[in-house]
Structure formats: C-alpha cells, structure tokens
Amino acid sequence: MSKGIVFITGASSGIGEALATELASRGYDLGLMARRVDKLEEIAARLRTTYGVRVAVAALDVADDERVYGVVDALRDELGGLDVMVANAGITAINRTGAGKIDKDKRVIAVNLVGAIATLDAAAKHFRAEKKGRLVGISSIAAFHPIPGSGTYAATKAALSMWLRAARLELRKHGIGVTAVHCGFVKSELVPNMEKYPFVIEASDAARAIADAIEEERDEVVVPAWPWKAILAASKFVPEKLMPKMF
C-alpha cells in the first residue's frame, strides 16, 4: 500500500533523482517534473519495476511559472492526490559582479526563487482545501553564507529560506507543514567538479536525510548536519574577509 504521494521538481538528476529513488524504496508514489522528460521516463520505468510504486512524469520548466499550476493539477489528477511537494529544481551560475550579464542573474532568480515559490504555491492551494500536506524547499547553506561569484544564487536561497519560514507560520493553523532543507555540497550535475568541494556527500546520502526529514515532519534541516551545523555556528565569529578561503 502506498505511503503517500510526493511530487518532486528537478527529478531528472542529482538530489531530485536520488530523492525519488529513496522515496520509492520507502513505498511512496511519485510525480516527477523537469525539462528533460526522456530522463524522467527512464527513472520512472526503473522505479516502477524495482519498487512497484506508481510514478507519473511531466515536462516542466519551473521558470514558466504560469504553467506550473496546470502541470501540478494534471499530475495530481493522474495520481489521485498529493501529500508532499518538494521544490528542488535549481540552477547556479558564476557571474562576476560588474560583468554586465544581468540575464544570467534573472534566469537564476526565475528558476530558484520564482519557480520554487510557484511550485509550492500550486501545492498549497490543494493543501489548504484538504487541511493537510507538506511543502519542502531545497535550499542551501548558501542561504547563510555568501559565496563570492555566486551572489545571486546565494540570494535566491536566502530568499527561499525566508519564504519557507513565513509560509510555515502562515500555514500551520491550516494543518500544513513546511520543511526547509539546507544542503551542503552534494555530488550532482549542478556544477562541474563537485567532488572537489569540501565535505561533499553522495546524492543518495542527501536523499536519505531529506526523506527522513519529511517523514519526521522536521521544520529545518542541514544536510549533512555534520560538519555544516558546526561550521555555520562558528562562522558567525569568523571575519567575513576569510570566507572566500572556506568556499
């Protein structure tokens, strides 16, 4: 019997794909969204065969925010419900300040912030009517810690984390939970050579921690907790000019 129905954006690679696999292994039915629908079809076929769960897929560019609502509604109709929405789709872009390439920044904001908010808003519409449900946002330790050359990426994650906090306060009385996930470095397609970043973990390990946070109905998690929670606490006492050496 299904443990529930979870939708994940950005499920065609990295953390989203690993989370889909982890949740399927725990018995959840899934709605998977991304632009590369061929990859989603492959993942869905593998999960259906391996775990016997139901998996529906949809092509979606979350930056096309008006389309997000229709796609979420259609997947919900197909699977007969929705219990947890994970806004995971994200991109990053190195953009040196002064380069004059504002389009790069606008795209990061459209995907990571406007797209994530639209995704969560589309689910919250149903959750309010049903007085239950959980919104999950995949944020980053960059929400707390500036990364030189990726200021816009960090700004989108800080804004998403604040949006999630506000939504949690707003939606609690409607029976809706909100989980903010702050990832450290995770091996994925997000940036080249991710394996060289400090304290990097496998996407499958991140997925296990995120699935645990969903099942435990946690408000805020750092993934992996060690050593990032200690580093984030200590960084309040480290002069900011030393930060570029840490990241």
Ligand SMILES: NC(=O)c1ccc[n+]([C@@H]2O[C@H](COP(=O)([O-])OP(=O)(O)OC[C@H]3O[C@@H](n4cnc5c(N)ncnc54)[C@H](OP(=O)(O)O)[C@@H]3O)[C@@H](O)[C@H]2O)c1
């Ligand atoms: N890896 C890390 O170290 C790390 C750390 C902190 C936070 N995060 C966050 O974790 C999330 C997942 O990233 P990842 O590391 O797993 O990277 P990834 O392997 O590059 O995965 C990103 C996913 O987002 C999808 N995506 C990108 N743009 C999209 C769009 N416009 N519309 C819909 N889907 C889109 C991609 O699929 P398509 O190309 O098929 O659309 C892909 O499935 C992101 O929000 C990222 O910021 C990652």
